[in-house]
Amino acid sequence: MLRVRIKKGWVGVALAGLxxxxxALLAAxxxxxxxxxxxxxxxxxxxxxxxxAYVFLAPDERWRMPAPKDRIxxxxxxxxxxxxxxxxxxxxxxxxxxxxxxxxxxxxxxxxVSGASTLTMQLVRVLEPRPRTFxxxxxxxxxxxQLELRLSKQELLDAYLQFVPYGRNVEGVEAAALAYFGHTAxxxxxxxxxxxxxxxxxxxxxxxxxxxxxxxxxxxDDIARRLLESGGLKVDGVSDETVLAxxxxxxxxEVLKPFPRExxxxxxxxxxKRPGTTWLATTLDAGTQRFVERTLGDAxxxxxxxxxxxxxxxxxxRESGDVRALVGNFDFFDEKNGGQIIGFATPRxxxxxxxxxxxxxxxxxGLVGPETLVPDIPVAYGGYQPRNFDGRFLGxxxxxxALSQSLNLPFVRLLERLGVESFLGALRxxxxxxxxxxxGHYGLSAAVxxxxxxxxxxxxxxxxxxxxxxxxxxxxLQEDAxxxxxYSLMSPGAAWLTRQALSLRDRPDFPERRRLTGxxxxxxxKTGTSFGNRDAWAAGSGPKHTAVVWLGNFDHASSVHLVxxxxxxxxxxxxxxxxxxxxxxxxxxxxxxxxxLVGVEVCAxxxxxxxxxxxxxxxxxxxxxxxxxxxxxxxHRVEVxxxxxxxxxxxxxEGRRTEWRVYLTWPSSLRRWLAEQQRxxxxxxxxxxxxxxxxxxxxxxxxxxxxxxxxxxIPGLDAEAQKVPLExxxxxxxxxxxxxxxxxxxxxxxxxxxxxxxxxxxxxxLVTDDRGLTARRTLVVRERQ
Numbered sequence: 074m075l076r077v078r079i080k081k082g083w084v085g086v087a088l089a090g091l092x093x094x095x096x097a098l099l100a101a102x103x104x105x106x107x108x109x110x111x112x113x114x115x116x117x118x119x120x121x122x123x124x125x126a127y128v129f130l131a132p133d134e135r136w137r138m139p140a141p142k143d144r145i146x147x148x149x150x151x152x153x154x155x156x157x158x159x160x161x162x163x164x165x166x167x168x169x170x171x172x173x174x175x176x177x178x179x180x181x182x183x184x185x186v187s188g189a190s191t192l193t194m195q196l197v198r199v200l201e202p203r204p205r206t207f208x209x210x211x212x213x214x215x216x217x218x219q220l221e222l223r224l225s226k227q228e229l230l231d232a233y234l235q236f237v238p239y240g241r242n243v244e245g246v247e248a249a250a251l252a253y254f255g256h257t258a259x260x261x262x263x264x265x266x267x268x269x270x271x272x273x274x275x276x277x278x279x280x281x282x283x284x285x286x287x288x289x290x291x292x293x294d295d296i297a298r299r300l301l302e303s304g305g306l307k308v309d310g311v312s313d314e315t316v317l318a319x320x321x322x323x324x325x326x327e328v329l330k331p332f333p334r335e336x337x338x339x340x341x342x343x344x345x346k347r348p349g350t351t352w353l354a355t356t357l358d359a360g361t362q363r364f365v366e367r368t369l370g371d372a373x374x375x376x377x378x379x380x381x382x383x384x385x386x387x388x389x390x391r392e393s394g395d396v397r398a399l400v401g402n403f404d405f406f407d408e409k410n411g412g413q414i415i416g417f418a419t420p421r422x423x424x425x426x427x428x429x430x431x432x433x434x435x436x437x438x439g440l441v442g443p444e445t446l447v448p449d450i451p452v453a454y455g456g457y458q459p460r461n462f463d464g465r466f467l468g469x470x471x472x473x474x475a476l477s478q479s480l481n482l483p484f485v486r487l488l489e490r491l492g493v494e495s496f497l498g499a500l501r502x503x504x505x506x507x508x509x510x511x512x513g514h515y516g517l518s519a520a521v522x523x524x525x526x527x528x529x530x531x532x533x534x535x536x537x538x539x540x541x542x543x544x545x546x547x548x549x550l551q552e553d554a555x556x557x558x559x560y561s562l563m564s565p566g567a568a569w570l571t572r573q574a575l576s577l578r579d580r581p582d583f584p585e586r587r588r589l590t591g592x593x594x595x596x597x598x599k600t601g602t603s604f605g606n607r608d609a610w611a612a613g614s615g616p617k618h619t620a621v622v623w624l625g626n627f628d629h630a631s632s633v634h635l636v637x638x639x640x641x642x643x644x645x646x647x648x649x650x651x652x653x654x655x656x657x658x659x660x661x662x663x664x665x666x667x668x669x670l671v672g673v674e675v676c677a678x679x680x681x682x683x684x685x686x687x688x689x690x691x692x693x694x695x696x697x698x699x700x701x702x703x704x705x706x707x708x709h710r711v712e713v714x715x716x717x718x719x720x721x722x723x724x725x726x727e728g729r730r731t732e733w734r735v736y737l738t739w740p741s742s743l744r745r746w747l748a749e750q751q752r753x754x755x756x757x758x759x760x761x762x763x764x765x766x767x768x769x770x771x772x773x774x775x776x777x778x779x780x781x782x783x784x785x786x787i788p789g790l791d792a793e794a795q796k797v798p799l800e801x802x803x804x805x806x807x808x809x810x811x812x813x814x815x816x817x818x819x820x821x822x823x824x825x826x827x828x829x830x831x832x833x834x835x836x837x838x839l840v841t842d843d844r845g846l847t848a849r850r851t852l853v854v855r856e857r858q
Contacts, residue, residue: 107200118340118353127340128332138247140234155305158192166217193217240280264323267297281326338401356395365398373403380632385416411627420507420525424601433567439699443473444680450746488520504533539614541565565667566696600637611641615649681705719761741823774802796828
């Protein structure tokens with residue numbers, strides 16, 4: 074009976090134990106983990122080498138940085154476990170052996186000299202501070218066991234490294250290393266390891282300060298000695314005595330160093346773009362970023378005296394598309410002038426900076442080539458009358474010259490032929506997302522700055538130009554993988570021909586200072602100035618980098634000094650030269666044209682395909698799939714009566730001695746403009762009496778009003794001031810008769826202009842020449858509301 078009772082007693086004890094164990098397990102899973110364990114750390118933006126560039130305060134106003142084990146020196150981790158919790162990876166949160174050892178030691182000494190707290194229990198104490206009592210110890214033990222059940226050893230260690238106190242509002246080993254030594258905890262010396270182990274044992278009396286200096290030094294040296302004796306601070310190839318001597322000779326920190334606050338605009342921008350990300354590993358290069366900030370900062374003092382208070386710079390690596398520098402403004406803390414506005418991500422009018430894209434698109438579609446002759450004369454598109462920057466017009470110019478001189482009219486005409494939507498589609502393909510999505514929102518002024526892009530977006534366009542026409546997303550964060558197949562913005566041949574035009578140095582935007590000092594090797598660039606001198610741009614590429622500089626005022630104030638060539642271009646060249654590579658041994662870029670270019674024979678005068686009237690010809694490069702197809706419109710072979718010098722045709726050469734002569738014939742629009750300038754061009758001879766020449770290709774072409782125009786009448790304005798010009802192009806300066814809604818308006822030669830007083834409604838405009846060939850256009854006239 075006794076044996077049975079004993080067995081029943083043990084069974085009861087076992088059952089009670091199982092019940093208690095089950096209750097404890099349920100409690101461990103039912104009781105929430107310490108709330109502070111989920112407290113978000115400081116957000117850190119790091120340079121591409123891993124060094125912190127900008128550290129934000131955590132939401133609870135503490136400096137607390139995430140500290141995963143791969144960013145912490147392994148020697149520190151070994152020393153931490155050796156000093157604080159030798160059996161950390163073997164116990165369940167509470168170490169019974171350590172507790173027994175501490176009890177015996179405390180009893181033998183007659184006072185408390187050891188607490189037997191594990192790292193997990195210390196973490197609990199940090200997360201939930203309590204009075205140092207026996208009941209608190211019991212709760213801490215339960216919490217430690219709970220944490221061990223629900224989190225892995227590595228997760229617990231990461232949490233400890235993030236929350237361990239280092240005095241004042243500094244928490245975690247990573248933040249402490251920055252505040253104490255000015256660098257991260259990835260590489261620590263024995264003296265630094267000992268310091269980081271000493272402070273958490275008594276943060277209030279040991280954190281760096283002149284008052285705590287002696288206490289901190291004494292505790293650090295003692296910990297170093299103990300660790301060396303136990304093997305926890307061994308340095309390969311160096312004796313323990315040497316290590317300890319070095320530790321003792323090292324000064325302890327006496328003040329906290331400021332946390333990194335570099336590239337503030339980039340940090341704020343990325344933090345907003347990636348909410349919840351605590352470690353923003355960027356592609357920014359520390360040296361490039363600091364050089365660009367210093368260059369822009371040095372220029373800011375001079376620019377502010379000229380009424381220019383804001384600026385931004387973007388620098389890219391040409392090969393990878395990685396962003397190497399982002400400067401958002403002159404001074405982040407300049408509240409008066411919007412210093413915290415992120416300039417590199419703010420859309421602004423680019424002025425002429427997008428003309429290279431139009432130029433390349435025109436080449437790819439076979440509409441123009443570098444040698445193509447194009448008109449640079451006034452033209453009106455309803456109320457829009459584009460002008461060149463200097464207010465002058467040059468008549469006929471080559472397309473390459475138009476780009477290098479940044480003439481406006483040739484590019485407005487080119488955009489008209491390409492189509493605005495096609496141009497906007499190309500911009501979107503290059504990564505421009507700030508465009509208005511509404512159809513028809515933009516007009517032909519988009520060619521010369523009538524839309525807005527950010528400096529980052531413009532940098533993407535120029536990166537494609539430098540990369541043989543391949544556009545790809547810019548990479549600012551290392552976690553963003555580049556796309557496998559980049560978007561083909563333009564052909565390699567068109568990109569090469571565009572770079573050739575942008576490499577010419579005899580240009581209005583060539584900086585005066587650089588005429589003496591020269592440009593960095595292998596540079597192609599373009600400047601831009603928005604309407605009203607509100608924005609100044611310079612964009613281009615050197616051997617290794619693509620850069621964009623923007624200057625302006627965020628309150629849209631203008632300045633006569635906001636001219637791309639005057640202020641933005643010198644900064645661009647200084648930046649490209651400063652970030653290198655340097656030296657004269659670099660080979661010239663683009664020495665050989667790409668394989669998609671072929672040699673094409675063109676008229677030496679016009680750049681069009683030569684006709685039999687073009688006696689002088691030359692070879693030019695053109696994209697193989699888009700060679701020019703339009704014949705030269707300027708040279709004409711005319712059969713002339715030798716005696717009278719008048720032109721004749723097949724029907725009236727009988728009885729005359731004739732010969733063929735070649736004449737240059739200019740468009741009626743050019744002759745009309747020259748006549749208004751009191752200038753004339755020689756013309757082919759008129760037809761002899763009774764002779765008629767011409768064909769369908771000589772049908773008149775209406776220039777004004779342009780196709781699709783809607784004319785707006787301004788109420789109260791004199792009708793005489795709102796007349797619409799009627800202009801047409803016709804060969805041989807023929808006589809043209811104009812009709813409006815079937816009624817004759819008047820007759821004039823092609824080189825002349827007629828004016829019509831419009832009325833509200835839809836009107837049919839027709840022009841006919843002296844052979845009966847006609848052209849028709851519909852014009853809608855509305856009253857402005």
